[in-house]
Amino acid sequence: MASPTLPADDATTASLPLDEMPPVTAWLSDMDGVLVRENRALPGAQQFLDALERKGMPFLVLTNNSIFTNRDLSARLARSGLSVPEERIWTSANATAAFLTQQSPASTAYVIGEAGLTTALHGAGYIMTDQDPEYVILGETRTYDFNAITRAIRLIEGGAKFIATNPDVNGPSDEGTLPATGAVAAMIQAATGRSPYFVGKPNPVMIRAGLNKIGAHSEAAAMVGDRMDTDIQAGVEAGLRTHLVLSGSTTLEQVEAFPFRPFGIHGGIGELIELVEAER
Template sequence: MTNTAAPIPLDQMPPVTAWLSDMDGVLVKENRALPGAQDFLDALEQHGMPFLVLTNNSIFTNRDLSARLANSGLTVPEDRIWTSANATAAFLTQQSPNSTAYVIGEAGLTTALHGAGYVMTDMDPEFVVLGETRNYDFNALTRAIRLIEGGAKFIATNPDVTGPSDQGTMPATGAIAAMIKAATGHTPYFVGKPNPVMIRAGLNRIGVHSEDAAMVGDRMDTDIQAGVEAGLRTHLVLSGSTRREQVANYPFRPFGIHAGIGDLIPLVEASRG
């Protein structure tokens, strides 16, 4: 029998009892805490709400990112951070536990994959895994291309084509993945936002369901899209990359639009009565 029940409107779903938040442009900007960020985190802790801070950056380990946030004035334990490297390790563990990978990336990615029981090798690996790094090596990229041509499956942590630096824009994982795709004809599977796989794996980590959770982000094409596709209520903050007038350019809408994350504190307090 076909199920014809109408979906529940977002404003009629149960109260939000868990929160996911992007990091850059939401909690911090240019290594400085944004107004209301620590107050928002304090409200979550005070009301006992599970939360995760998400980032597509795969360079740093969770411990590194916790320390960097602390330097910005924010208290976020490392077990409350979920990176595209963490999500990639979780995805690969589900797909092929304790397998092998040729990895291009830095400590955040290699640490996550080692923790998942993966062996790093350039000899007939099952996967080639591409992550963020400040020093892409031509020989390593050539080896990756030949391994993919030889049958290795191509995985990339995130599709971002550029990233910020103190000197300006720099190429990121998506740009390097495009080069490898052009050379091999193989399209990578991107795990990070906007893939809802990253969101769902994060929800599993904190033991909550999508109908009970909300996602806060500053980008429509990654944070909000991922949250919408994962079935979360999404909140766009205008403290980062997106201007209010740009929202109309997208075929999906956030559940709420706010000047900054501090505006969400009343929602946290209200959902706990």
């Protein structure tokens, strides 16, 4: 799909001339709607990743999903036709573990979530407990348990700090829409009067922690996403050049409703290969 043609006064590039911008030396890319859709690689996705490897550019593939471990996601992407090493994957669970390592190293937490979240927290030296934890950490799971949610509410009422991996209120499944982390967080917030701190997109904390992981700086990094309200917002707030692709959940007409703009708008990830090849 070719890039959409926009009016001259509706340019999709940043206000600074391109020759005044530092070269992009690192890339962050959202996963669903950008590289894959419905468990199939999108056109140009592997070629984009290959171009990054060829150019020796550090990159991360991002997802707000905290269910799966990096190894699981790498295997799932491989089944979709994409080769992404697990060390190139950055989830909201990874970002939450990195955030907590800075805030309160090797502390304690009561966790509602699955292997992606518990593995990341164990790797950060956290102890999982339901007895006077410093944090209650909510992640995504397919088996939310009423007793676990009740325990989380009582621990928060008792003084535990409330963290959630991401604010997404729903997610897709083969059977239809599913409640996600944000929906359950809203229930706990309503019961306790305590709002969670969301680490995942659109919080730029997730982006900055990812940049730290690959040793990149925001002014020389780019973010690719398919959602204005998560990917592009997070990239803009973190100071990256943002590229919106129209292969996921956002249409060109919807862009106008937002007070911020992406650096570039493209039909799909394949249209960014030339940008990668032109850098450095």
